[in-house]
Amino acid sequence: MLKPGTGATIAKGQRVTLDYLLVNGTSGKEADTTWGKSKANFLADPAKFMPGLANGMIGQKVGSRVLVGVTPKDGFADTGNQQLGIAADDTMLFVLDLEAASAPLAKATGTAVTPPAGLPTVAFGADGKPTVTIPKTAAPKKLVVQPLIKGTGKKITKGQTITAAYVGVNYRTGKPFDSSYQTGNLLDQPIGVGALVPGFDAGIVGQTVGSRVLLVLPPASGYGKTGNAQAGIKGTDTIVFVVDVLDAY
Incomplete structure (x- = not known):
């Protein structure tokens, strides 16, 4: 000392x-x-x-x-x-x-926001894990950024590193392709600098710590024309993320 x-x-x-x-x-x-x-x-x-x-x-x-x-x-x-x-x-x-x-938040905390009809919905079970349900309608053609909970923390700026819990789901199949709830590893990445897929970068910058955000990414905002074969994502697939922003620094 x-x-x-x-x-x-x-x-x-x-x-x-x-x-x-x-x-x-x-x-x-x-x-x-x-x-x-x-x-x-x-x-x-x-x-x-x-x-x-x-x-x-x-x-x-x-x-x-x-x-x-x-x-x-x-x-x-x-x-x-x-x-x-x-x-x-x-x-x-x-x-x-x-x-x-x-310490990072344990989960999203703030004011609930009612999303418009027609978007994927998310429900959290007693085990704290989310289930995302894809609607029967066609996937949106443009990036959708829809807060589900508005956090009261600081606003996320480009270049900050965020800590987040998330699940990613293929719109076509309705099946998760990646989830921090399954791996136990929170996302800890710079935001807005190209370290993540474009729609994720664009959708989280400007949100606030504590927020839960639904992102619907058409191919151009996701993995592009090449897709992600390892994750079972085709070049024409839209993907969905539900993100709890737990910290930013």
Whole structure:
């Protein structure tokens, strides 16, 4: 501890906003820093992020400046990081300024919105998993972005990374082709920068954290003329997503 903070105690699973200085523990040379750049966001969960650094944040108070030493095993898993100049057997020293911490929402929370008739519908079971029902009508020709719950959190902007629960369904077959509820892995991707299919990018930018959004993507807004053979999606298939926006950073 270099300087104690007076904020809330950081808990496992929270996302921590911070500045850091990284020094190679073997050479003593600076390897990286956020000072003078954009702040970082690290996940305080040793099962999902660098264990030595995650454990170094858990239990600290927001507002603290802490020094964290990370062994090779608890850092880059004995492989090192060539880009940072960290060899496989180098320890790392981090100086962290812990500025804020928050946990993603468990599910969409806000004001329910009644969608127009004729769109796919979604129902959540007692197990918390969604079922999407496709109408008998032909698929829309244009991208549909329909909030089902309007969240009260911050507005999503292009370039942010979102954390979201989602299910994707093929309009033609009515069957899911991807679902975080089945895999247990939330989406954690930059939005609006081409990391996701075009309609997903376009539909989520401008929404608010806490929202549940129904997206209906014609082929041009989805996987295009090539489709996605692995997911069973043809080049002519429209796809549907139901997205719970749980966090953005």
